[in-house]
Each structure stands twice: as structure tokens, then as C-alpha cells.
Amino acid sequence: MLKRYSVHLILTLLGGLIVYLAYFEYLGLYFLSVLMFMGVNIILSSSLNLVNGYMGEFSCGHAGFMCVGAYVASVLGVWLFARDRVFGAPLLDPDYALYAFPVIILAGGVAAALAGLLVAFPSYKTRGDYLAIITIAANYIIISAIENMSSIGGSRGLMGMKGVINAMEDTLYLPWMPIWVFLFTIFCVWVIRRYVSSTFGKGVNAISQDEVAAEIMSVNTNKIKTITFMLSSGLAGIGGGLFAYILGYVNPGSFNILKSTEIMVMVYLGGMGSLSGSILAAIFFTILLELLRPLQIIKWIVIPLVLIILMQFRPEGIMGNRELGQIFPRLKKFYRFK
Amino acid sequence: MKKSLLLFVALVLFVLPAVSALAADTIKIGFNISLTGDIPKVGESSKFAAEMLKADINAAGGLEVGGKKYMLDFIYEDNESKAESAVTAMFKLIDRDQVLAVVGPNSSKQAVPAGQIANDNRTVMVSPWSTNPDATLERPWVFRAAFLDPFQGPVAVNFAVKTFNAKTAAVIYDLSNDYSKGLAEIFKQVFEEKMGARSVVAFESHGTRDQDFSAQLTTIINRKPDFIFVPNNYNQVALIVRQARQQGYTGEIMGSDAWGSAELMTLCGDVCKGLHFSTHYAAAGATGATKEFIDRYTATYGYTPDDVAALTWDATNVVLQGIQNTGKLTGRLRADRQAVLDGMKAITSFDGITGSMKFDEEGDPVKCAVVVQISQTGEFEFKESVCP
Known part of the structure; x- marks a missing residue:
């Protein structure tokens, strides 16, 4: 019984603790922002792992899909619930923001999933390095498109998301952003876990092993690729939406190839095809960036050095392609996670 | 998963709080x-x-x-x-x-x-x-x-009209840089208000990482503007000015405060000498x-x-x-x-x-803004002060 619900219990306790500490302001804003960016990083790295790790493709345009999610969620939220110079008075009563917020974030995810088709279709014919170039192109296309849309700010960026958060807090005061980041992080990890362990998801791994063999074994590779790319970019879109609301401001420059590279670093640090690896790496990377802040310029010598040393001794990443339960079999006694 | 998670949370809670009394x-x-x-x-x-x-x-x-x-x-x-x-x-x-x-x-x-x-x-x-x-x-x-971008636009327009006797202008700007784009748009608006519609004969954009501006410069030079306004970052300025000169353009080029970096003259060399830009202060010829x-x-x-x-x-x-x-x-x-x-x-x-x-x-x-000229020794020399 305990074994069955231990993960739920621990997550509920952890979430409750964060909300409690945030509500009574024991946890400073700085901590909270680091924790929230950690959540977003977990979503991004685990969703990219779906393509780069489980499916064995090489996508380096993940930040582009994040950008779509961020913009769609921001524009929707500002248009519906906040007073803005561009969109004018809020369309709906700001009281509804409380209920609509998760829908807005999910809408960003759906839009990003559709943008994922930009990469999914070419993936039928190409793979490897060529597909990698297509993903970079997709990243550039998305950013350039938004830079040229002056109605949503163009390269100047878009703001006003703070108004939506304020509307939510005015209706009922709770630390809404940490709560939603926490819930969506768990949601994303859960979705990915369910997806790759399902019968359908086994096909994803089959593609990674040998695409031709998979095709012969009656795996519909095109269908699986389409769905996997859409799921991966959709979850990145959710991460992007949350990112936008934490910052309260988005500009296309934040989602360039550098951001994509940062996400990729987290995936390879954790280990390809290991969900718990991606999560640990995202946590580790975020903390490392913050802890080394006092080093200033030297920080960007130390961090790459740590990565090189790590790759030297563990070329497969922290976890390889194994999950936590496989490395510590005894842990399995205590939890079951599907 | 839970153990490591707890371990990391513990790490966050105990390591980060630096002493800050x-x-x-x-x-x-x-x-x-x-x-x-x-x-x-x-x-x-x-x-x-x-x-x-x-x-x-x-x-x-x-x-x-x-x-x-x-x-x-x-x-x-x-x-x-x-x-x-x-x-x-x-x-x-x-x-x-x-x-x-x-x-x-x-x-x-x-x-x-x-x-x-x-x-x-x-x-x-x-x-x-x-x-x-x-x-x-x-x-x-x-x-x-x-000062804000909207102020630097009119400064450049007034200076160019007065000093260069400019009737027409061309603009080349960085599309993905909001500073450059904003300033280019304000410049165009003010110049056309002053000198009549279509007096900005070319309005060309480029990307941040572009190295080759020949296509845009060819268009600009063919329209024969009295001067070119380049509200770009100093690293791009060096390339744009050099390429414009290589294509045979001999007229005036003017810029904005993003030119004013210590590195401009290292990158640009002789070709930038004699050009003007508006900025916050002039290092050469300063007093007090x-x-x-x-x-x-x-x-x-x-x-x-x-x-x-x-x-x-x-x-x-x-x-x-x-x-x-x-x-x-x-x-x-x-x-x-x-x-x-x-x-x-x-x-x-x-x-x-x-x-x-x-x-x-x-x-x-x-x-106030100042307009400076790049001297023959590569210094930014005070030329004129323009107040709102």
C-alpha cells in the first residue's frame, strides 16, 4: 500500500512544503525563482530527451518550440485578462484568470505541438545530421517570424503577463506561479513516463535501435515520429509558457540557439534515454549555475570544465540510459512509479 | 527518485543561504x-x-x-x-x-x-x-x-540636414535588435516629416549575425542618398562602413550611440575616420x-x-x-x-x-545629446550639443 503511493505522498509533501514556505514567505523570492526555473528546466530537458534520447534523433531547435508556447500563452493571457497597450482592456473578467491559467498554458503547449510538425514531416525522409540542421532551421524560422510580427512587439518583446498573475492573486491569494510550475513539471514527467513505457512508446525505442528493422516489424515509424515530435515540442511549449509567466516578459532573443544548446547540455549530462537522469541533470545544472554566481567571469570556465571532466569519467552521462530504480534496485522496494 | 530529490532540496536549503546580515x-x-x-x-x-x-x-x-x-x-x-x-x-x-x-x-x-x-x-x-x-x-x-531612442532620431535628422545639407537619406538597420529597429523607424518618420514623403530613399534591414551587407548596400547606393544612417552596434558598423566604401560609396555615414565603444576603432580602422554619430558624451575635448x-x-x-x-x-x-x-x-x-x-x-x-x-x-x-566626429587620430571629438 505504502509502496504503491509513496511517490504520490512524497510529491504531495514536497509540493505542500514549497507552497507553505512560499505562502508564509519563509522562502525568499530568490529561492523561489531558482526553484521555478528548475521546474521549467526539468520540463525542457525531459521533453528533449524524448527525441534525442529515446528516439535517437538529434534535435537542436528545442528553444524554438519553447518560444511558440511562451508567445501563445502570453498573448492569450494578456489579451483575455490584462490591460495592455496593444490589446486594450481585458476581454474577460479578470476573476476567471484563476481557472483559465492552466488552460492558457496548455494552449501554448498545443500550439507548440503544431509547430513541432515543422520538424516531424521532414523527419520521414531524413535523419541524423540532416534532421539536426532542419531543427536548427525550425528554431530560426520561429524566431524570425516573431521578430517580424510588430503587433506582438517584434524584437522589442512582449510584456503584461504580470497583470494576469496579479489578477489571479487578487482573486485568491496563494503563490500561484510556484504551484503551477510544480504541477506542470510533475504532469510533464508523468506524461513522458507513461508514453515511453506504453506499448505504443516501445516503438520509439525501436526506431532508435534500428529504423528499418522497426519498419519491418510492423512499427508505423512515421506515425510514431510525428507523435513523438509533437509531444516533445508540446511539452517544451508548456515549459515556455511557464517561463514567460515567471519572467513576466518575453523577447524572441531569449529563445535562440544558445538556449537550445543549454537544454541539450542538460540532456546529455543526465544521460540519453534516462528520464530520472534528465531530471537530476536539470536540477544539478540549475543549482550549479546559481552556486557559481560569485565566481563571475570564471564561472564560464568552471562549468564547461566540470562538464568535460564528467564526460571524461562518465561518457554516458550521470545515469547512462538507466533509470534510478535500475541503478539502486533496493529503491524499488519503496516505490512504484508509472 | 525520492532520495536524490530530497538530497538536492536539502542542498538548496542549506548551502545557498549565504550570510548577508x-x-x-x-x-x-x-x-x-x-x-x-x-x-x-x-x-x-x-x-x-x-x-x-x-x-x-x-x-x-x-x-x-x-x-x-x-x-x-x-x-x-x-x-x-x-x-x-x-x-x-x-x-x-x-x-x-x-x-x-x-x-x-x-x-x-x-x-x-x-x-x-x-x-x-x-x-x-x-x-x-x-x-x-x-x-x-x-x-x-x-x-x-x-536618453531615450525617440530623442536620438530627431538629433540625427537635424544634424544631417544642417551639416550635410541632406535632402535624401538611406537607412540600414538590424531587424532583430530592438534598439536598432526602433531608432531606424523614428529616424524615418522624423526625416520624412521634415523633408517630405519618400525622402528616405532606402530602408534596408539585416540579421544580427550577418557578415555580408552587399545586397542591401547595392540597393542603397543605387538610390543615391545624400547620407546613410546606420543605427547599429559597433561590430556591425565596422563591416558596413568598410563594405560601403568598397562598393564605391563616398558620401556621409552617420550613426547613433551604439557606435561609441572603445573597440570601434580597433575593428573599423581608417575607414571610419571623419564620420559622425550622436552619443551621450564626448571623450575628446572634454572639460572639468x-x-x-x-x-x-x-x-x-x-x-x-x-x-x-x-x-x-x-x-x-x-x-x-x-x-x-x-x-x-x-x-x-x-x-x-x-x-x-x-x-x-x-x-x-x-x-x-x-x-x-x-x-x-x-x-x-x-x-542633452552630443554629436561627435571621429578624428584622424581615432578619437571621438565633440562637434555639437543638441538639447531637447
């Missing part, structure tokens, strides 16, 4: 600047100027507020030229380091989101270099030391306090300070003036921050090294 006789000021990333030179200039100011004041026994001397403690946070990092750095300064006020971030893409954080958490922030109106708009706690600042900075760090250094010097001095205006610091951070805001608002006129300024109700300064 507010010592009785120091004033802490945070600097949210880009020491790494796209524009590290900008952050470095800011830091050097601030260090110099701190050394000056601390050597004199500290800053006097209401008859009591306080030592200055400047805390530099690197924002990596990233928006999200500028936000966390801001949280860290306000929340963990408990600073009294913040100087920075410099570029607008960081100053806009960071300004929101400063305003929400009731801490005075002064951005030395940001020119995006959104950074201070409807944010009583946020100020800036630089400005000259003293330039000489000392050059002696200490080995190069002429660029406008960011000068603006940081002014921004920090404005903050210190605001602190002195409080009359007395109580040691209670919330009350003191409020007092600093009132002190900032009480500044009627501030005599800085980039000219005298006062703040309007949005926290933007009302100050």
Missing part, C-alpha cells in the same frame, strides 16, 4: 551587469567605473548621510546577457543581499524584465544604458541615466569633471572610458545623491528603500559627467 555602517548597492555573454565589455566598463567611484568615496571615509559616514559596499551580479538571469540576479540582490538600490542592467532586453522585479519589490533601480521606453514606463521605482574622470579611468584601466562607463558613473552618483537626500538611514530596509525613492524624486537637477539632467515623471532623464 546588514552591517550597521555600510550601504550596499547592487550591480546587475553583463560580465559574460554577448556584450561582456559593457559589463566590464560598468564595473570599472563603479569600482573607481567606490574607491574614491571609501578613501574619503565613506558617504555622508545625515551627519553619519557610511562605507560603500558594491555587489556585482553577472546576468550573462540573458533576460532570465537578469531576473534571478535581481531577486538575489533584493532578497538575499538586501541591497538598498540597484544599478543596471544595461541592455534593454534585461532592463525591462528586471525593472518589473525592482518595481514589484519596491527597490530603486537605475539603468545606465537602457533606451527602451518600457523599462521605466509606469514603474515609479525604475529610473535611467540615458568629465575630463578628470576620463583621465583617471584611462590611467587605471588602460583605455578611454566608453559611454557605458560614464553613464554608470552618473547612474551610481544619482543613486548616492538619492541616498543622501533621505537625510537619515534607519537601518530598516523597507523604510530606507522608500526613503531612497523619495530622495531620488527630490533631485531637481543633477550635474553629471554626461551633462546635467533631471528626471521626468516616468523616471527618464531630460538631458
Whole structure:
């Protein structure tokens, strides 16, 4: 019984603790922002792992899909619930923001999933390095498109998301952003876990092993690729939406190839095809960036050095392609996670 | 999964809380600047100027507020030229380091989101270099030391019409740089108002990482403009000017304050000599306090300070003036921050090294721009001062 619900219990306790500490302001804003960016990083790295790790493709345009999610969620939220110079008075009563917020974030995810088709279709014919170039192109296309849309700010960026958060807090005061980041992080990890362990998801791994063999074994590779790319970019879109609301401001420059590279670093640090690896790496990377802040310029010598040393001794990443339960079999006694 | 998660949470809770007690006789000021990333030179200039100011004041026994001397403690946070990092750095300064006020971030893409954080958490922030109106708009706690883009457009237009006798103009700008794009649009609007419709004969854009501008320059040169307006960053300026000359263009080229980096002449060399741009201050031919600042900075760090250094010097001095205006610091951070805001608002006129300024109700300064000419020795020589 305990074994069955231990993960739920621990997550509920952890979430409750964060909300409690945030509500009574024991946890400073700085901590909270680091924790929230950690959540977003977990979503991004685990969703990219779906393509780069489980499916064995090489996508380096993940930040582009994040950008779509961020913009769609921001524009929707500002248009519906906040007073803005561009969109004018809020369309709906700001009281509804409380209920609509998760829908807005999910809408960003759906839009990003559709943008994922930009990469999914070419993936039928190409793979490897060529597909990698297509993903970079997709990243550039998305950013350039938004830079040229002056109605949503163009390269100047878009703001006003703070108004939506304020509307939510005015209706009922709770630390809404940490709560939603926490819930969506768990949601994303859960979705990915369910997806790759399902019968359908086994096909994803089959593609990674040998695409031709998979095709012969009656795996519909095109269908699986389409769905996997859409799921991966959709979850990145959710991460992007949350990112936008934490910052309260988005500009296309934040989602360039550098951001994509940062996400990729987290995936390879954790280990390809290991969900718990991606999560640990995202946590580790975020903390490392913050802890080394006092080093200033030297920080960007130390961090790459740590990565090189790590790759030297563990070329497969922290976890390889194994999950936590496989490395510590005894842990399995205590939890079951599907 | 749970064990590691708990371990990491424990790590966050126990390792991060650095000791940050507010010592009785120091004033802490945070600097949210880009020491790494796209524009590290900008952050470095800011830091050097601030260090110099701190050394000056601390050597004199500290800053006097209401008859009591306080030592200055400047805390530099690197924002990596990233928006999200500028936000966390801001949280860290306000929340963990408990600073009294913040100087920075410099570029607008960081100053806009960071300004929101400063305003929400009731801490005075002064951005030395940001020119995006959104950074201070409807944010009583946020100020800036630089004039806005809309002001630099008319300056360039008036100067060009008067000095070059220009009837037509061409513009080349960076589409993905909001500064460049905004300035190009304002310039076009003002020029066409003054010289009639279609007097801007070419309006060409390029990407940030472009190296080859021949297509845009061919279009521009074929339309035979009286001069070309190039509101770009200094690294692109070097390429654009060189390529324009190679294509046989001999006319005038004019730019904006983003030209004013110490590195422009290293990259551009002889071809940039004789050109004009509008900026915040002129290093060559400066007098009084400005000259003293330039000489000392050059002696200490080995190069002429660029406008960011000068603006940081002014921004920090404005903050210190605001602190002195409080009359007395109580040691209670919330009350003191409020007092600093009132002190900032009480500044009627501030005599800085980039000219005298006062703040309007949005926290933007009302100050003069200067047009400088790049001399044959590669110095930025004062040509004309243009006031609003």
C-alpha cells in the first residue's frame, strides 16, 4: 500500500512544503525563482530527451518550440485578462484568470505541438545530421517570424503577463506561479513516463535501435515520429509558457540557439534515454549555475570544465540510459512509479 | 527518485543561504551587469567605473548621510546577457543581499524584465544604458541615466540636414535588435516629416549575425542618398562602413550611440575616420569633471572610458545623491528603500559627467545629446550639443 503511493505522498509533501514556505514567505523570492526555473528546466530537458534520447534523433531547435508556447500563452493571457497597450482592456473578467491559467498554458503547449510538425514531416525522409540542421532551421524560422510580427512587439518583446498573475492573486491569494510550475513539471514527467513505457512508446525505442528493422516489424515509424515530435515540442511549449509567466516578459532573443544548446547540455549530462537522469541533470545544472554566481567571469570556465571532466569519467552521462530504480534496485522496494 | 530529490532540496536549503546580515555602517548597492555573454565589455566598463567611484568615496571615509559616514559596499551580479538571469540576479540582490538600490542592467532586453522585479519589490533601480521606453514606463521605482531612442532620431535628422545639407537619406538597420529597429523607424518618420514623403530613399534591414551587407548596400547606393544612417552596434558598423566604401560609396555615414565603444576603432580602422554619430558624451575635448574622470579611468584601466562607463558613473552618483537626500538611514530596509525613492524624486537637477539632467515623471532623464566626429587620430571629438 505504502509502496504503491509513496511517490504520490512524497510529491504531495514536497509540493505542500514549497507552497507553505512560499505562502508564509519563509522562502525568499530568490529561492523561489531558482526553484521555478528548475521546474521549467526539468520540463525542457525531459521533453528533449524524448527525441534525442529515446528516439535517437538529434534535435537542436528545442528553444524554438519553447518560444511558440511562451508567445501563445502570453498573448492569450494578456489579451483575455490584462490591460495592455496593444490589446486594450481585458476581454474577460479578470476573476476567471484563476481557472483559465492552466488552460492558457496548455494552449501554448498545443500550439507548440503544431509547430513541432515543422520538424516531424521532414523527419520521414531524413535523419541524423540532416534532421539536426532542419531543427536548427525550425528554431530560426520561429524566431524570425516573431521578430517580424510588430503587433506582438517584434524584437522589442512582449510584456503584461504580470497583470494576469496579479489578477489571479487578487482573486485568491496563494503563490500561484510556484504551484503551477510544480504541477506542470510533475504532469510533464508523468506524461513522458507513461508514453515511453506504453506499448505504443516501445516503438520509439525501436526506431532508435534500428529504423528499418522497426519498419519491418510492423512499427508505423512515421506515425510514431510525428507523435513523438509533437509531444516533445508540446511539452517544451508548456515549459515556455511557464517561463514567460515567471519572467513576466518575453523577447524572441531569449529563445535562440544558445538556449537550445543549454537544454541539450542538460540532456546529455543526465544521460540519453534516462528520464530520472534528465531530471537530476536539470536540477544539478540549475543549482550549479546559481552556486557559481560569485565566481563571475570564471564561472564560464568552471562549468564547461566540470562538464568535460564528467564526460571524461562518465561518457554516458550521470545515469547512462538507466533509470534510478535500475541503478539502486533496493529503491524499488519503496516505490512504484508509472 | 525520492532520495536524490530530497538530497538536492536539502542542498538548496542549506548551502545557498549565504550570510548577508546588514552591517550597521555600510550601504550596499547592487550591480546587475553583463560580465559574460554577448556584450561582456559593457559589463566590464560598468564595473570599472563603479569600482573607481567606490574607491574614491571609501578613501574619503565613506558617504555622508545625515551627519553619519557610511562605507560603500558594491555587489556585482553577472546576468550573462540573458533576460532570465537578469531576473534571478535581481531577486538575489533584493532578497538575499538586501541591497538598498540597484544599478543596471544595461541592455534593454534585461532592463525591462528586471525593472518589473525592482518595481514589484519596491527597490530603486537605475539603468545606465537602457533606451527602451518600457523599462521605466509606469514603474515609479525604475529610473535611467540615458536618453531615450525617440530623442536620438530627431538629433540625427537635424544634424544631417544642417551639416550635410541632406535632402535624401538611406537607412540600414538590424531587424532583430530592438534598439536598432526602433531608432531606424523614428529616424524615418522624423526625416520624412521634415523633408517630405519618400525622402528616405532606402530602408534596408539585416540579421544580427550577418557578415555580408552587399545586397542591401547595392540597393542603397543605387538610390543615391545624400547620407546613410546606420543605427547599429559597433561590430556591425565596422563591416558596413568598410563594405560601403568598397562598393564605391563616398558620401556621409552617420550613426547613433551604439557606435561609441572603445573597440570601434580597433575593428573599423581608417575607414571610419571623419564620420559622425550622436552619443551621450564626448571623450575628446572634454572639460572639468568629465575630463578628470576620463583621465583617471584611462590611467587605471588602460583605455578611454566608453559611454557605458560614464553613464554608470552618473547612474551610481544619482543613486548616492538619492541616498543622501533621505537625510537619515534607519537601518530598516523597507523604510530606507522608500526613503531612497523619495530622495531620488527630490533631485531637481543633477550635474553629471554626461551633462546635467533631471528626471521626468516616468523616471527618464531630460538631458542633452552630443554629436561627435571621429578624428584622424581615432578619437571621438565633440562637434555639437543638441538639447531637447
